[in-house]
Amino acid sequence: MTQAEIKLCSLLLQEHFGEIVEKIGVHLIRTGSQPLRVIAHDTGTSLDQVKKALCVLIQHNLVTYQVHKRGVVEYEAQCSRVLRMLRYPRYIYTSKTLYSDTGELIVEELLLNGKMTMSAVVKKVADRLTETMEDGKTMDYAEVSNTFVRLADTHFVQRCPLVPATENSDPGPPPPAPTLVINEKDMYLVPKLSLIGKGKRRRSSEEDAAGEPKAKRLKHTTENKEPIPDDGIYWQANLDRFHQHFRDQTIVSAVANRMDQTSSEIVRTMLRMSEITTPSCAPFTQPLSSNEIFRSLPVGYNISKQVLDQYLTLLADDPLEFVGKSGDSGGGMYVINLHKALASLATATLESVVQERFGSRCARIFRLVLQKKHLEQKQVEDFAMIPAKEAKDMLYKMLSENFISLQEIPKTPDHAPSRTFYLYTVNILSAARMLLHRCYKSIANLIERRQFETKENKRLLEKSQRVEAIIASMQATGAEEEQLQEIEEMITAPERQQLETLKRNVNKLDASEIQVDETIFLLESYIESTMKR
Amino acid sequence: MAGNKGRGRAAYSFNIEAVGFARGEKLPDVVLKPPPLFPDTDYKAVPLKTGEGEDYMRALKQELRETMKRMPYFIETPEEKQGDIERYSKNYMKIYKEEWVPDWRRLPRELMPRKKCKKVGPKSKKATDAGKVTSLTNTADVLKKIEQIQEKKNQSNRHKCNNSRKAGSKSRDKISSQKNDFHSECEDGPNREQREQENDYINSYFEDGDDFGADSDDNMDEATY
Numbered sequence A: 001m002t003q004a005e006i007k008l009c010s011l012l013l014q015e016h017f018g019e020i021v022e023k024i025g026v027h028l029i030r031t032g033s034q035p036l037r038v039i040a041h042d043t044g045t046s047l048d049q050v051k052k053a054l055c056v057l058i059q060h061n062l063v064t065y066q067v068h069k070r071g072v073v074e075y076e077a078q079c080s081r082v083l084r085m086l087r088y089p090r091y092i093y094t095s096k097t098l099y100s101d102t103g104e105l106i107v108e109e110l111l112l113n114g115k116m117t118m119s120a121v122v123k124k125v126a127d128r129l130t131e132t133m134e135d136g137k138t139m140d141y142a143e144v145s146n147t148f149v150r151l152a153d154t155h156f157v158q159r160c161p162l163v164p165a166t167e168n169s170d171p172g173p174p175p176p177a178p179t180l181v182i183n184e185k186d187m188y189l190v191p192k193l194s195l196i197g198k199g200k201r202r203r204s205s206e207e208d209a210a211g212e213p214k215a216k217r218l219k220h221t222t223e224n225k226e227p228i229p230d231d232g233i234y235w236q237a238n239l240d241r242f243h244q245h246f247r248d249q250t251i252v253s254a255v256a257n258r259m260d261q262t263s264s265e266i267v268r269t270m271l272r273m274s275e276i277t278t279p280s281c282a283p284f285t286q287p288l289s290s291n292e293i294f295r296s297l298p299v300g301y302n303i304s305k306q307v308l309d310q311y312l313t314l315l316a317d318d319p320l321e322f323v324g325k326s327g328d329s330g331g332g333m334y335v336i337n338l339h340k341a342l343a344s345l346a347t348a349t350l351e352s353v354v355q356e357r358f359g360s361r362c363a364r365i366f367r368l369v370l371q372k373k374h375l376e377q378k379q380v381e382d383f384a385m386i387p388a389k390e391a392k393d394m395l396y397k398m399l400s401e402n403f404i405s406l407q408e409i410p411k412t413p414d415h416a417p418s419r420t421f422y423l424y425t426v427n428i429l430s431a432a433r434m435l436l437h438r439c440y441k442s443i444a445n446l447i448e449r450r451q452f453e454t455k456e457n458k459r460l461l462e463k464s465q466r467v468e469a470i471i472a473s474m475q476a477t478g479a480e481e482e483q484l485q486e487i488e489e490m491i492t493a494p495e496r497q498q499l500e501t502l503k504r505n506v507n508k509l510d511a512s513e514i515q516v517d518e519t520i521f522l523l524e525s526y527i528e529s530t531m532k533r
Numbered sequence B: 001m002a003g004n005k006g007r008g009r010a011a012y013s014f015n016i017e018a019v020g021f022a023r024g025e026k027l028p029d030v031v032l033k034p035p036p037l038f039p040d041t042d043y044k045a046v047p048l049k050t051g052e053g054e055d056y057m058r059a060l061k062q063e064l065r066e067t068m069k070r071m072p073y074f075i076e077t078p079e080e081k082q083g084d085i086e087r088y089s090k091n092y093m094k095i096y097k098e099e100w101v102p103d104w105r106r107l108p109r110e111l112m113p114r115k116k117c118k119k120v121g122p123k124s125k126k127a128t129d130a131g132k133v134t135s136l137t138n139t140a141d142v143l144k145k146i147e148q149i150q151e152k153k154n155q156s157n158r159h160k161c162n163n164s165r166k167a168g169s170k171s172r173d174k175i176s177s178q179k180n181d182f183h184s185e186c187e188d189g190p191n192r193e194q195r196e197q198e199n200d201y202i203n204s205y206f207e208d209g210d211d212f213g214a215d216s217d218d219n220m221d222e223a224t225y
Helices: A003-017 A019-031 A036-043 A047-059 A079-113 A118-132 A141-153 A214-223 A239-258 A261-273 A290-296 A305-317 A338-358 A360-372 A377-384 A388-400 A428-456 A458-477 A481-488 A493-532 B052-070 B078-082 B088-094 B123-154 B158-175 B189-198 B202-207 B212-216
Strands: A063-067 A073-077 A157-159 A234-237 A323-327 A333-336 A405-410 A420-425
Touching: A003 A019, A003 A047, A003 A079, A003 A428, A003 B052, A019 A036, A019 A047, A019 A073, A019 A079, A036 A047, A036 A073, A047 A063, A047 A073, A079 A118, A079 A141, A079 A157, A079 A234, A079 A239, A079 A493, A079 B052, A118 A141, A141 A157, A239 A261, A239 A338, A239 A493, A261 A290, A261 A305, A261 A333, A290 A305, A290 A333, A305 A323, A305 A333, A338 A360, A338 A388, A338 A428, A338 A493, A360 A377, A360 A388, A377 A388, A377 A420, A428 A458, A428 A493, A458 A481, A458 A493, A493 B052
Parallel strands: none
Antiparallel strands: A063 A073, A157 A234, A323 A333, A405 A420
16 A cells, blocks of 8 residues: 555545544555454554444444454454545445436445435435425335345445354354355345335324324334344445446547447447446456347437448457457457556546647657657657657656656667667556556545645535524524515625635535546556556 | 776766767766655646536545445544534534444454453343342452462362463463463362353453443443444
8 A cells, every 4th residue: 555545545534534544444455364453453444433443334334354364353454445435425426317316315325324224225225215305205115226226236235254154052252253255156146125105204203193292202113123124144245346336437438439320329238238247347348249238229320231341340450449340240349448448548548648748749759759669759749740859858757747758778788878879769558657647646635635625614604504504493493585685684795705615626626536436446447457457 | 996096987987978978078967866846747737527427426426425424434543533623513413422232253252352251141230230249250260279278378279270270371361362471370160260261251351450440330231332
């Protein structure tokens, strides 16, 4: 773990779970796996707090545990999983686009709580949806659980590893920690539940429950524990599946930008066909014949078989090689070269970063070196058609920022500079790593800046919150317009202006965080797919 | 270097013209300080992407941040709670915090709050019971300790003591997952064993001694974070 990653993890943990969890989490990331007492001792935190923090981290799948010999339980933080917290809004938004509001809330609840049972999710989501609906309307449990089943069928949610049922006959003391097992077959199997009921409104619940106060009712339900049908079966959002979806979306839009809408639709169809059959880390999709593709094209997309074949040949001939031809049977077999696609996208990202950071002339040199693989300094100056002095300046600048690397090839074993070739080259993998590292740094900077901005205006924010609360309560009791205006004027004009500036700044910082994370996603996918080969 | 005197650039082992410096040109100064914290950029950053999706995601992010603070998983530091001024708004926020009872079946046993493991049945009755039991065993402990010391002095049945000591330390090792080197007293051995027969976890209860005060308050019985 690099320092930048640890810093970012620390900020994220602190923002989501508070300082204590942050302390424990960062300690675990820094030191690797550790037993409970050592954590408490090294962080100087009380044992109770360490326990609480670990419970929270395990609940959110950020820490795993393992029993070592002599019954010592060691805890290990999942740093890359912590960084995924940056992407939570994107996961939620994606499920909204795919499965509307119900899907959105299901995924949101799963991410907020780490893991939940299906019945708990369905109840919570139905309640939340009912609250947003008009009076008199309610959300049915069956409808929510339908969406849940669809999410499970498409693998967007999956079961957490289970605790195996233990036989009571087992003698001796129980193990210090349960061993969780993953049952591959049941990963996406939804338990048969008969969830009948409707979402309840928080406010109107008093009437529903025949005048019984809410607190009492809550106690009631927790005390007479009815057996939960899916007790112990926990679900979590399957982030890898989301990543696969993001990757496919990126590839489709890249094709659309490069060629046209129709070809992107063809690629989308191919990707959708191989969604479940291809594992998310495979470099290629399964080969698909053009006949199959033709049959699977979305209805209403009436292009003839001939046009489709022409498009496929065109796509296969494209120098970017997003689509490859793997055989001639069945009217031609086609695959999507996922690794190549990711590599092209990562390279394009690097190019555009160079362009925006150093200008178009540097970008020209960068592309030139990329294309020709290895170039001597003199060749760079000549091919780029840039005056020698400026070209050198640019080349050295990119070299010092690690976008371009230098390869020495000595003619004699003494490595004498006068008898050595100096070749400039772009190592895409290491440049991508460097850029990824920078992205982590910039997100950490963005978060720190945002926290600073909010801290600076803390008093003002609290004031405006209070005023808003008062106005809301007065509106509820039916106050007059004049009174409301009077309260609104408690915030002066300059204060209002300051608040607006703050809001604009925070919005900008938040939006940047999300968009830098998109670059992070692309670079990470590329690095991951390259490492797997 | 004596041989190179007066020869200008001869300090370099390679031809300086190859890296782009003409003969007689001044070399740039050596950089001795770190780069500035906020360096000037030659090119202005491109504007952010905007659109419905981006705006929605941003709103989601901000909402998520606020919601997270109200979840039971957000553990506030005790100092923060005291604060400088008691604020009304803080009380207001606290109402929303739900209780969270982790599923202990999925977690290592050592993470359970100690009180929790005492009881399986109804809470309130057992909670008070637990208080009594611990105080009783406390006095019993003391009595037994005195007895043992006497026995030791007499050195009459040393063999027996040794045996139980071994058994005690063994089971302790098995359960408390730590080399607790700060607990090496052997007199505790037999008592410990006795207690462990009633219940597996209790021994960790006494081990670090920092929580002795906690056994009197009854509101500790629920694992609510």
